[in-house]
Amino acid sequence: MVLPEALRHDLSDIPMLDDQRMIRMKSRDFFWFSPVLKESLDDKVADLVVVPRDKADVMRIAAACARHRVPVTVRGGGTGNYGQAVPLAGGVVLDMGKLDQTIWQRPGAGRFGAGQRMLEIDRLLAPVGHELRFHPSTRQLATLGGFVAGGAGGVGSCTWGQISDPGAVLGLEVITVEEQPRVIELRGRDVLKVLHAYGVNGIITEVEVPLAPAHPWCERIAAFPSLAAAAAFAQAFTECDGIAKKLVSVLDPRIVPYLKRLVPYAAAGEAMVIIMVSEPQADAFEEMVAERHGRVTFRRSAAEAQEAAFNGGGDLPPLYEFTWNHTTLHALRHEPTITYLQIRFPPVVNLELVDWAAERFGDEVLLHLEFQRRFGKVTCSSLPLVRYTTAERLNEIMAECDAKGAAISNPHTYVLDNAGWKRVDAPQAEFKRSADPHGLMNPGKLKDWRIEPAPEKV
Numbered sequence: 001m002v003l004p005e006a007l008r009h010d011l012s013d014i015p016m017l018d019d020q021r022m023i024r025m026k027s028r029d030f031f032w033f034s035p036v037l038k039e040s041l042d043d044k045v046a047d048l049v050v051v052p053r054d055k056a057d058v059m060r061i062a063a064a065c066a067r068h069r070v071p072v073t074v075r076g077g078g079t080g081n082y083g084q085a086v087p088l089a090g091g092v093v094l095d096m097g098k099l100d101q102t103i104w105q106r107p108g109a110g111r112f113g114a115g116q117r118m119l120e121i122d123r124l125l126a127p128v129g130h131e132l133r134f135h136p137s138t139r140q141l142a143t144l145g146g147f148v149a150g151g152a153g154g155v156g157s158c159t160w161g162q163i164s165d166p167g168a169v170l171g172l173e174v175i176t177v178e179e180q181p182r183v184i185e186l187r188g189r190d191v192l193k194v195l196h197a198y199g200v201n202g203i204i205t206e207v208e209v210p211l212a213p214a215h216p217w218c219e220r221i222a223a224f225p226s227l228a229a230a231a232a233f234a235q236a237f238t239e240c241d242g243i244a245k246k247l248v249s250v251l252d253p254r255i256v257p258y259l260k261r262l263v264p265y266a267a268a269g270e271a272m273v274i275i276m277v278s279e280p281q282a283d284a285f286e287e288m289v290a291e292r293h294g295r296v297t298f299r300r301s302a303a304e305a306q307e308a309a310f311n312g313g314g315d316l317p318p319l320y321e322f323t324w325n326h327t328t329l330h331a332l333r334h335e336p337t338i339t340y341l342q343i344r345f346p347p348v349v350n351l352e353l354v355d356w357a358a359e360r361f362g363d364e365v366l367l368h369l370e371f372q373r374r375f376g377k378v379t380c381s382s383l384p385l386v387r388y389t390t391a392e393r394l395n396e397i398m399a400e401c402d403a404k405g406a407a408i409s410n411p412h413t414y415v416l417d418n419a420g421w422k423r424v425d426a427p428q429a430e431f432k433r434s435a436d437p438h439g440l441m442n443p444g445k446l447k448d449w450r451i452e453p454a455p456e457k458v
């Protein structure tokens with residue numbers, strides 16, 4: 001679009017990126033994991049990137065965009081996978097990176113600037129013995145605001161569930177995109193209005209979340225003779241409520257070779273379980289592995305694991321950077337035709353359905369499992385690697401899983417309404433009518449919304 005000169009003028013004292021290379025970089029996320037999205041999003045680019053220094057700047061940007069009817073797409077770390085942060089209609093990208101203050105923290109809860117990176121939050125909390133309950137495997141770059149607006153769960157979900165669960169977000173501060181922007185505090189169930197809404201209905205400026213006691217999380221890898229044996233172990237281990245744990249991930253034997261640096265820790269044909277467990281309880285984990293005929297192949301102390309996560313120390317990155325959607329990233333480095341899906345297996349029958357999927361799709365779909373505790377039950381989800389052939393084939397696989405009762409969220413669409421279990425629900429669209437009355441926020445991500453044309457004179 002042609003950006004009104006008056007908008008640049010109105011914002012001229014706010015830091016902005018005008019360099020074409022930087023603008024292009026800040027207009028992209030990890031949509032290229034999907035060959036389908038790659039085709040439709042590769043050429044989308046903002047006209048301007050603005051970097052507000054504080055909330056007052058955010059208010060001015062929101063007001064100017066509303067006045068001049070310029071689209072505005074909010075950006076955190078830009079690590080989303082579905083083109084959530086890609087400005088489909090150009091306009092302004094609002095880089096939240098400078099809203100990175102800790103507002104307050106006390107035992108049990110903390111409030112943080114939406115642009116604060118999740119690793120940074122944990123680094124700051126470590127001396128007081130607390131931490132975020134969970135974070136995506138992109139902890140290093142992902143912001144708390146971006147996680148709330150575009151993420152789901154991750155490292156810690158084996159104990160604490162997902163970001164959409166009741167109580168996982170205590171409060172949010174949101175700024176509306178209107179000529180006179182309002183600051184709104186959403187609390188309790190009201191946070192669902194903007195949760196996982198891709199920033200279509202308000203600029204999140206502060207996030208209040210419960211905190212967990214930080215355990216000394218050591219890392220272990222165990223090898224098992226088959227995917228089924230590893231999955232059964234992971235289920236039993238996650239169900240052990242008395243053992244504090246932060247990560248329980250299972251990798252199909254055929255995935256291990258893609259994680260090059262982990263290859264020494266499983267023999268050919270062995271499945272792998274990656275865990276983070278409270279160090280004093282690591283022996284309890286090892287006993288369980290032995291009882292189930294697995295073998296522990298890698299051990300890293302909590303101090304070393306924290307050093308790897310916080311300062312990049314040691315020979316290996318933190319092990320969580322091989323799990324969740326990092327598995328896809330590693331695989332893509334070796335086989336560029338690989339893509340992925342998102343499957344959530346229902347509790348109780350999850351292992352049965354894992355067996356079914358492994359058998360049904362053979363070498364086309366390779367499962368890795370992320371174990372989670374939700375609403376008192378243990379289950380697993382998967383971001384399976386798929387050897388891509390066509391978009392039609394992806395749709396067939398998704399339809400077959402859905403029909404079998406394994407819930408699918410389609411990662412090959414940027415339209416929120418089409419994304420399966422992450423589908424938009426009523427409060428999000430309803431809230432948009434009030435928080436973004438001109439339809440300027442991240443246009444194209446919600447169906448049936450149009451940008452209102454600019455008034456004749458602004």
Ligand SMILES: Cc1cc2nc3c(=O)[nH]c(=O)nc-3n(C[C@H](O)[C@H](O)[C@H](O)COP(=O)(O)OP(=O)(O)OC[C@H]3O[C@@H](n4cnc5c(N)ncnc54)[C@H](O)[C@@H]3O)c2cc1C
Nearest residue numbers: 076077078079080084137143145146147150151152199204
């Ligand atoms: C290798 C890899 C591994 C991943 N692993 C996980 C995982 O384990 N779990 C998981 O849930 N996700 C995962 N993801 C997806 C993504 O990293 C996370 O969801 C992350 O939390 C997104 O945060 P971000 O700051 O990068 O958000 P961005 O990508 O910048 O934004 C995400 C969405 O939120 C909106 N947004 C951002 N900030 C704000 C704000 N302040 N106000 C309003 N809207 C806003 C954006 O417009 C966009 O629609 C992974 C992605 C990759 C590439």
